[in-house]
Every structure is written in C-alpha cells, then in structure tokens.
Amino acid sequence: MRLRRAAVTVLAAAVLTTMLAPVATAAPADFELPFPCGExxxxxxxxxxxxxxxxxxxxxxxxxxxxxxxxxxxxxxxxxxxxxxxxxxxxxxxxxxxxxxxxxxxxxxxxxxxxxxxxxxxxxxxxxxxxxxxxxxxxxxxxxxxxxxxxxxxxxxxxxxxxxxSANCHNSAPQPAPAPRPAGTVYEAGFTNGWANLDPGTISGATDVAAMTVNGVKYIYSIIGGTVYEAASDNGWRNLSTTIPADAVAVTHSGGVKLVYTLKDGVAYEAASNNGWKSLPLGTIAGATDIAATTLGNDRLVYTLINGSAHEAAFSGGWRNLPLGTVHGASRIAAMSVDGVKLVYTLQNGTVHEAASNNGWKNLSTGTVTGASELAVAGSGSLKLVYTLVGGAPYEAASDNGWRNLWTGNAGGATGLAAATDSAGGRFVYTIR
The missing domain is CATH 2.70.70.10 (Glucose Permease (Domain IIA))
Structure with missing residues (x-):
C-alpha cells in the first residue's frame, strides 16, 4: 500500500508540474509586414x-x-x-x-x-x-x-x-501616398490626444492664424487672401468669410461676444460677432506691425508693436494708445490676463520676455525660451502657457515648471502659430503648414 500510495503521489506531482509549467505561445501565423501587399x-x-x-x-x-x-x-x-x-x-x-x-x-x-x-x-x-x-x-x-x-x-x-x-495581402490594397495639402493649411494639436496633429480639412491658403474657445466651442480665425475667415468646431470646421480685410489678426471674447482685432496697413480695427463683423478703426493705433488682444473684467485691451515697442490701448480709455515704456526691440507680441493681472509677452531676438501690469511692466526674460520665430499664449486658471515655434516645431512652456521649454512632439515646418484653452483644462495649438 505504501508503494502504491507513493506512486500515486509521484504521478499527481508530475501532473501538477505539467499543469503549472509555462506554455510556450507561438506568434500568430498571420502577423505580416505592416505595409501594403508587395512593398x-x-x-x-x-x-x-x-x-x-x-x-x-x-x-x-x-x-x-x-x-x-x-x-x-x-x-x-x-x-x-x-x-x-x-x-x-x-x-x-x-x-x-x-x-x-x-x-x-x-x-x-x-x-x-x-x-x-x-x-x-x-x-x-x-x-x-x-x-x-x-x-x-x-x-x-x-x-x-x-x-x-x-x-x-x-x-x-x-x-x-x-x-x-509584404505578403500583407488579405484585406490589403496598395495605399497611395496622401495627396499633398495646399500651402497654408491650418492644423490642430491637443494635449489630451498626445499633441497628435490633425487636419480639420477645410482651412488652406492661410497666412496668419488666431484661436479661442467660447462657451465650449473652439474657433479658428485665419487670414486667406487678405480676408479673415472663421471656422468652428461645432459646424465641422466649415470655413466662412467674415469679409474683414486684414494683414494680421488677434482674437478675444467678452460676455459671449467674439471680438476680432486686425491690422490693415498698420492701422488697428475691431469687429464683433454681434455687429455683423463690421470692422471699425480704433482711431489712435497706426504704424503697427503685430497685434494681440485680451480682456480684463469688462474692459477690452489691444496691444501692438510700433517700431518694435509695445503699446497698450483700452476700450475704457477711448483706445488711447500708450507705450508700455519698457518693452522695445520686439518682433512678436501676445497678451492675456490671469488672476486680474495683464500680461504681455514679446519675442526679442528669439527669446520670450514677460511684462506684467502689477510690476510696472518690468520686462523680464523667461530665460529658457530661445530661438523662437513665432509666439502665442493661453491661460488655464492660474497657469500661464507660452507656445513658440523653434525650428518650425511647436514648443510649450508653463509658469508652473520654471518656463521649461518642452517639445510637443510635432514635426517642424510650421510658419504660423496660435493657442487656446477650454474650461475643462484642454490645451490646443494651431499651426500653419
């Protein structure tokens, strides 16, 4: 009996060992080269x-x-x-x-x-x-x-x-190379999708771009043939002419009203969605080469570069155009308001500088954002976000990481840049390629 019990024990152990032994799994025979048949x-x-x-x-x-x-x-x-x-x-x-x-x-x-x-x-x-x-x-x-x-x-x-x-011929037909998109195509990339660069498919021929979100809808404004066009995420990015003539464009919003600010021959204009996009001269701004806009409370603020120096004009001040006094030698300008503070960002010899209304517009270099050719900014709560093109590729720097300039992962080749955020914390970058 003892011998028989021992034999049974050994047999059971052998069966258990066999059951627990790892099973080698062969690769599926249908894995094929990941390219179309015959390539x-x-x-x-x-x-x-x-x-x-x-x-x-x-x-x-x-x-x-x-x-x-x-x-x-x-x-x-x-x-x-x-x-x-x-x-x-x-x-x-x-x-x-x-x-x-x-x-x-x-x-x-x-x-x-x-x-x-x-x-x-x-x-x-x-x-x-x-x-x-x-x-x-x-x-x-x-x-x-x-x-x-x-x-x-x-x-x-x-x-x-x-x-x-490639023998990847089942359900496979040779895929033609994508038709090249026209010059001036606008693309959108978002933080939540890993900055994957997506083509809305409707905007081409653009020479300048601006963007914002209003009541959960994303809007892209582009200059095509000297006219501002608007495309919205809630209408399939259908690209519609506003008839506003422009050489440069900036946007903001107030109380649900969309506001478009433009430069035409150096003169600044304002158009609003609630006045049929009628373009009205601001009256005191001339000779400008770049433009930015933001709001603070109920006030509307426009910032321009005139001979490389930053100027501010406010609706509450009758659009009187005042030099900031500290910002000179700039090639690009952007603006936003965060926590009740007006912030102006400029590119000076490729380096981003920040000036704030609560420090006497003292113009401070971020120190980390250099070699840039284009500039855009956006705010998310108390977070300040600066976007630049470096070597034609978009980068992001944030106030909560010491302005460390991080590549978004998108390739170079971009010539225009805009940025926007939404109330859910989404961050979006728009480029012209």
Missing amino acids: TWKGQTRANHPTGSGTSLALDLNWGSGAADKGRAVVASASGSVRLTGGSLGTVVIDHPGGWETRYLHMTDIAVRSGQSVSRGQLVGRVGDVGSPGSYHLHYEQRLHGGLRAITFGGSPISYSASYT
Missing part, C-alpha cells in the same frame, strides 16, 4: 532599442531613405483591437488574441482610434518622424503579455538586417 522594406535593429532577454527585438523599417519614406502607408500586421493612439511618439498599439500586441511608432496622420476593431492590412497611419525629428521610419514591435518577442512574419522568424516583401 519591399529594409529592416534593422539598434543598440538603443528596448530588449527582450538582453537582445534588441524591435525593428526599424525604411522603404527608401530619409524623407522618401514620409507619408507612406502603415497597415495593421493582423486583425485586432486598437488600445492606444497618439502620444509624443506617434504610437498605435493593437491588441491581438492570446495576449499578443503590435506597436507602430513615429507615425503621422493616425487613421484609427482607441477601441476600434481593425482588420489585417487596414490603414493605421503614415510613416513620419514624430519623436525622432528628421528621421522618417517606422519603429515596429511584437509583444506577448507586454514583453518583447522576436519578430515573425507569416509564422517565420526574421533576420534583423534584411529586406522584406
């Missing part, structure tokens, strides 16, 4: 890639070299559900059965959203340089339960320094 791409791994068991298992893929890859279609390696999109690296993560996932990085024009089901071969985005400025390529990974695994295509392991021809 050939070159792959390599890099020393700085994430590793699995000490080995670099991620793959960088190029079709040609440099900018030749820009905008080429990226498709799903296999069917699954999108878990993540956007972020500072232009990422899409797709979950697949059995705990598998595929990751696609550095993309622009992301074509899927979180929670969406996708089929193998379905367009997910386009090759870009998000998070790797100037280096256009697709960074690709296959993971099991979050851990990197050696990449397979068609069920076969790959060599990590080779060329691969």
Whole structure:
C-alpha cells in the first residue's frame, strides 16, 4: 500500500508540474509586414532599442531613405483591437488574441482610434518622424503579455538586417501616398490626444492664424487672401468669410461676444460677432506691425508693436494708445490676463520676455525660451502657457515648471502659430503648414 500510495503521489506531482509549467505561445501565423501587399522594406535593429532577454527585438523599417519614406502607408500586421493612439511618439498599439500586441511608432496622420476593431492590412497611419525629428521610419514591435518577442512574419522568424516583401495581402490594397495639402493649411494639436496633429480639412491658403474657445466651442480665425475667415468646431470646421480685410489678426471674447482685432496697413480695427463683423478703426493705433488682444473684467485691451515697442490701448480709455515704456526691440507680441493681472509677452531676438501690469511692466526674460520665430499664449486658471515655434516645431512652456521649454512632439515646418484653452483644462495649438 505504501508503494502504491507513493506512486500515486509521484504521478499527481508530475501532473501538477505539467499543469503549472509555462506554455510556450507561438506568434500568430498571420502577423505580416505592416505595409501594403508587395512593398519591399529594409529592416534593422539598434543598440538603443528596448530588449527582450538582453537582445534588441524591435525593428526599424525604411522603404527608401530619409524623407522618401514620409507619408507612406502603415497597415495593421493582423486583425485586432486598437488600445492606444497618439502620444509624443506617434504610437498605435493593437491588441491581438492570446495576449499578443503590435506597436507602430513615429507615425503621422493616425487613421484609427482607441477601441476600434481593425482588420489585417487596414490603414493605421503614415510613416513620419514624430519623436525622432528628421528621421522618417517606422519603429515596429511584437509583444506577448507586454514583453518583447522576436519578430515573425507569416509564422517565420526574421533576420534583423534584411529586406522584406509584404505578403500583407488579405484585406490589403496598395495605399497611395496622401495627396499633398495646399500651402497654408491650418492644423490642430491637443494635449489630451498626445499633441497628435490633425487636419480639420477645410482651412488652406492661410497666412496668419488666431484661436479661442467660447462657451465650449473652439474657433479658428485665419487670414486667406487678405480676408479673415472663421471656422468652428461645432459646424465641422466649415470655413466662412467674415469679409474683414486684414494683414494680421488677434482674437478675444467678452460676455459671449467674439471680438476680432486686425491690422490693415498698420492701422488697428475691431469687429464683433454681434455687429455683423463690421470692422471699425480704433482711431489712435497706426504704424503697427503685430497685434494681440485680451480682456480684463469688462474692459477690452489691444496691444501692438510700433517700431518694435509695445503699446497698450483700452476700450475704457477711448483706445488711447500708450507705450508700455519698457518693452522695445520686439518682433512678436501676445497678451492675456490671469488672476486680474495683464500680461504681455514679446519675442526679442528669439527669446520670450514677460511684462506684467502689477510690476510696472518690468520686462523680464523667461530665460529658457530661445530661438523662437513665432509666439502665442493661453491661460488655464492660474497657469500661464507660452507656445513658440523653434525650428518650425511647436514648443510649450508653463509658469508652473520654471518656463521649461518642452517639445510637443510635432514635426517642424510650421510658419504660423496660435493657442487656446477650454474650461475643462484642454490645451490646443494651431499651426500653419
């Protein structure tokens, strides 16, 4: 009996050990190259890639070299559900059965959203340089339960320094490169979507841009052919002419009324949504090269640059144009009011300066925001936010981080800039490209 009981015990232990032993899970045989059927791409791994068991298992893929890859279609390696999109690296993560996932990085024009089901071969985005400025390529990974695994295509392991021809032909048709957008296209990027750069699809030919939110609606104002146009998020960004002539534009609002301030031949004008956008000269402002606007209480305030010096004109003062006295040599101006204080920001030799009404307009350098060519500001509660274009790419600096200038993750090439916030804490940047 003892021997039999021992044998049973050994057998039970063996069965239990077998049940608890980890089961090797093969990569799905339907993982395919993440490009349209028939395309050939070159792959390599890099020393700085994430590793699995000490080995670099991620793959960088190029079709040609440099900018030749820009905008080429990226498709799903296999069917699954999108878990993540956007972020500072232009990422899409797709979950697949059995705990598998595929990751696609550095993309622009992301074509899927979180929670969406996708089929193998379905367009997910386009090759870009998000998070790797100037280096256009697709960074690709296959993971099991979050851990990197050696990449397979068609069920076969790959060599990590080779060329691969896509057999991603099920539900896949070659995707044409996107039609180039017209010059002067306005794009929107938001903090809550990882600064993913989205094209509203309606605004092109712009030479200047301004933005704001009013009662939960986002508004974009652009100058097209010397006329101000308005597009709103609640009408599908339909771009409508206000008929206001302008060389430069700034916007603000008061009591639900939208206010547009423009420069035409150096003269400042005001137009309001409740007067049919009738453009009225402010009377005392002439020779200006840039304009900004804000409100404080019921007062409306306009700031201009005249021969590089900042001036302030207030509705309560009959629009009398007064020099601030401390701000000179500026090329760009922006303004806002926060916690009852009027704030003026200027670019001087590419460096952002701040002057405030509660310190005698003492003009102080932020010290960290340099090399900028364009300037925009926005407030969120007590938080002051400064946006600049550095090398054509948008950056954000905030008063609560010591004005540390942080790249939003969007590529260069922008020529115009605006910013806005909403009551829910959303932050939005608008660029002309």
